[in-house]
Amino acid sequence: MSKYLLDKFLYTIDRDPELVERYRADPRAAVTWWEAERANLVLSLPEGERSTWLTFTDTEREALATHDYVRLFEFGAHPFLTLTLFIALFERDYDEPLGFQLEYARKLSHFSLPYPDIST
Amino acid sequence: MATVAAVIASTHHPFYYRASTATGADRPPFADEWVAKIEAFRETLTRARPDILVMVGSDHFHQLWLDNMPQFLIGKAPFYDANYYNEEREFGLPRMLLRGDEELSAHLLRQGLDAGFDLAFSNELRVDHSITCPLITLRPEADLPIVPVYTNIFAPPLPQPRRFVELGRTIRQLVESWPGEARVAIIGTGHLSLELGGPRQFGPHGPDPEFDRKAVGWIASGDLGSALAEVSLDSLWLPGNATHGFMDFMLMMGVAGENVKADYTDSLDLFHTMEAYFTWYPEAAR
Numbered sequence: 001m002s003k004y005l006l007d008k009f010l011y012t013i014d015r016d017p018e019l020v021e022r023y024r025a026d027p028r029a030a031v032t033w034w035e036a037e038r039a040n041l042v043l044s045l046p047e048g049e050r051s052t053w054l055t056f057t058d059t060e061r062e063a064l065a066t067h068d069y070v071r072l073f074e075f076g077a078h079p080f081l082t083l084t085l086f087i088a089l090f091e092r093d094y095d096e097p098l099g100f101q102l103e104y105a106r107k108l109s110h111f112s113l114p115y116p117d118i119s120t
Numbered sequence: 121m122a123t124v125a126a127v128i129a130s131t132h133h134p135f136y137y138r139a140s141t142a143t144g145a146d147r148p149p150f151a152d153e154w155v156a157k158i159e160a161f162r163e164t165l166t167r168a169r170p171d172i173l174v175m176v177g178s179d180h181f182h183q184l185w186l187d188n189m190p191q192f193l194i195g196k197a198p199f200y201d202a203n204y205y206n207e208e209r210e211f212g213l214p215r216m217l218l219r220g221d222e223e224l225s226a227h228l229l230r231q232g233l234d235a236g237f238d239l240a241f242s243n244e245l246r247v248d249h250s251i252t253c254p255l256i257t258l259r260p261e262a263d264l265p266i267v268p269v270y271t272n273i274f275a276p277p278l279p280q281p282r283r284f285v286e287l288g289r290t291i292r293q294l295v296e297s298w299p300g301e302a303r304v305a306i307i308g309t310g311h312l313s314l315e316l317g318g319p320r321q322f323g324p325h326g327p328d329p330e331f332d333r334k335a336v337g338w339i340a341s342g343d344l345g346s347a348l349a350e351v352s353l354d355s356l357w358l359p360g361n362a363t364h365g366f367m368d369f370m371l372m373m374g375v376a377g378e379n380v381k382a383d384y385t386d387s388l389d390l391f392h393t394m395e396a397y398f399t400w401y402p403e404a405a406r
Contacts, residue, residue, distance in 0.1 A: 004186060011181055014206055043185055079317025079361060080274070081181060087210055098391075101322040108319040115318060115361055119276040120186055 003076045004120045005054050009034060009064060010072075010081035012043070014088065024089045028065040035061065070107050076116040124295055125303035126168035127400040129339060129372035130161070131393065132177070132253035132309035134211040150390060157388050157397070158257045164384045164399035165258045168305055172221050173259065174228075174295065176269045176308030176371060177250030182206075183242075184270070190240030191279050192287060194232070195247070195268040196225035202247045216252055221265035224298060228267060231294045237287060245270075254309045271371065273310070273364040281351050284367040285344060288374025296404075303405070306375050310368030312336070313359035314393045320360060326394040328359035335366060336387055336396050342380040344373050376400045 013019045013034070023030040040051040056064070063071035067089070072082050087100065094100045136158065139151045182204050184190065202216040225241075232239045247268050255262050269291070272278055288308075295304050312335050313328035320327035338347040347370055356363045376382070377400075384399035 007186060011185065015182075015204070017205060017209075043187060073317065078181070078275070081317075083317030083321070084206060084210065088206065098322050104317075105319050105321050105323075111319055113358060115357070 002054065002056060002060060003078075003118070005039060005056060006060055006064070006072060006075060006077040007081055007120060008039070008054075010077060010085050012038060014081065014085040020085070020088050023085075027067050031056075031061060031064045069104065073108055073111065074116055076118045078118050078120075079115075122295055122298040122300055122302045122304050123405050124292060124306060124375075124402045125170045125405045126165055126305045127292075127372065127376045127402065128165060128254075128258065128305060128307040129369055129376070129398045130254060130257070130307075130309050131311060131395045131397075132250050133390070133393065133395055134207065134213065134249045134253060136253065137214075137256050138212040150388075154388060154390070154395075157386055157395075161384070161386060161397040161399070162258050162260075165305060165307075168401065168405065169303055170264060170305035171302045172224060172267070172304045173255075173264050174224070174267045174269060174291065174304060174306045175247075175251045175254065176271065176291075176306070176368060177247070177254075178271050178273045178365065178368060180248055180250065180274065182248045183246050184272075186275060189272060189275050190270070191272045192237060193240040193242055193270040194225055194229050195220065195242050195245040195270075196222055196229060197243050197245060198222060200245055200247045200251075200266065200268060202252045204246070204248055207249050211249065213249055213252060216255070216262055218247070218251075218255070218262055219265040221267055224295075224302075224304070225267045227298050228269075228291065228294050231297070232290060235290050235294070237290060250309055254307050258307065269308075271368055273367050276353075278353060278364060278367070280353065281367050281370050282348060284371040285348065285374035288371040288376075292375045292377070306372075308368050308372040308375070310370075310372070311363060311365030312369075312394045312396060314362040314365060315360035316362040318361045322392050324391055325389055326360070326392070328363075329389075329394070331359035331363070332394045332396075335369070336385070336394075339369055339373060339396070339398050340382045340385040342373060342376055342378055342382070344370070344378045347373065372398075
C-alpha cells in the first residue's frame with residue numbers, strides 16, 4: 001500500500017490545470033507518465049535530488065487509471081484530495097448543481113464507520 | 121500592552137463568496153438570508169475597531185504537504201498572497217494580497233516557543249480560503265495587517281484537542297503581553313460536522329445535526345469542560361470525516377476563555393454544513 005503516493009498523485013495533478021485536463025482525457029496515459037516522471041520528484045527539491053523508491057501497487061495504478069474514486073476511498077487516499085480533483089474532472093458533465101457530488105456520495109453509500117484509515 | 125479587541129470564531133464556507141455575489145437565476149434562494157447574517161456578524165468586528173488581525177486557519181493541502189507537515193505554524197512575512205487556482209476553479213474565490221505584521225508574528229513565535237509550543241514558521245506563505253473566507257465575510261476591504269496561524273486538522277497524526285485549547289489560551293496571553301497599544305482581533309475558523317469525499321457529503325444539512333447542536337452550545341457558553349470530555353481524535357470521525365476542523369473552534373474557545381459566554385451567537389442551517397458565528401468582547405476592550 002502506498003497511500004502517500006496516491007495522495008501525491010492526486011495533489012500534484014489537482015494543482016496543475018494542464019495535468020487536470022490530461023488526466024481527464026486519458027487517465028491511463030497520464031498515470032503511466034506521472035509514475036515514470038513525477039512519482040519520485042520531491043516537491044521542494046531540484047530534479048537531481050529525486051527519491052528512488054516510490055511506486056504504485058498494481059491495484060492502485062488500476063484505480064487511478066480508471067478514475068475509480070470508490071476504490072481510492074477504500075484504499076485510504078485522502079478524501080479531500082480525491083473529492084477536489086474529481087470535482088474538477090467531472091462536475092462539468094452534470095446539469096444539476098451538485099449533481100456529481102451527490103452521485104459521488106451515492107457510490108460510496110456502502111461504506112459505514114469506521115471509514116478506511118487515511119493516515120500516511 | 122496590546123488589547124484583544126474581539127475574539128471571533130466561525131465556520132468558513134467557501135461557497136459564500138459566490139452565493140453572495142451571484143445575481144438573477146444564478147443566485148441561490150438562501151443567499152439573501154445568508155448575506156444578512158454575515159453583514160450583522162461583520163458589524164461585530166467593525167465595532168471592535170481592530171488594528172491587526174490574528175487569523176487562525178488550516179492549509180488545505182496547498183503549500184503544506186505530507187513531505188514536511190507542521191502541526192502548528194505561524195506566518196512571519198510582510199505580505200501574504202492568497203487563494204489558489206483550485207479555489208478559483210471550485211469556489212470562484214478571487215486572488216488577494218494581504219499585509220502582514222512581522223513584529224506581532226515575531227512576538228508570537230518567540231514567546232510561543234518559550235511557552236512550550238514548538239511552532240513552525242514560514243517567511244513566504246500563500247494563505248488559502250481558511251484565512252480568506254473570514255476576511256471576505258468580516259473585513260472584505262482586507263485592509264488590516266494579519267498574522268496567520270495554521271493548524272493541522274487535516275493530515276493525521278494530528279495534535280490532541282487539548283493542545284488546540286492550550287494554544288488558544290497561549291495566543292491570548294501572548295497578544296495581551298505584546299508591548300504597544302494595538303487593538304488586536306483574534307479570528308479563527310473551523311468546522312462543525314462536515315463530510316468531504318465520503319458518503320454523507322453534500323446532504324441537505326450537515327452530516328450530524330445533533331453534534332452541531334451540542335457544539336454550538338459548547339462554543340456559545342465557553343463550555344470547554346464538556347467539549348474536552350466528549351471530543352477526542354477518534355470521536356471526531358463520527359459526525360463526519362472532516363469534523364476535525366472543530367478543533368480550530370476549540371482553539372478559539374481557549375482564546376475566549378473557559379466558561380466565558382459569547383456576546384454574539386448566530387447560526388444558519390445550510391446544505392452540506394451548518395454555519396455558525398460567535399463573537400466575544402474581552403472585558404479590557406469594552
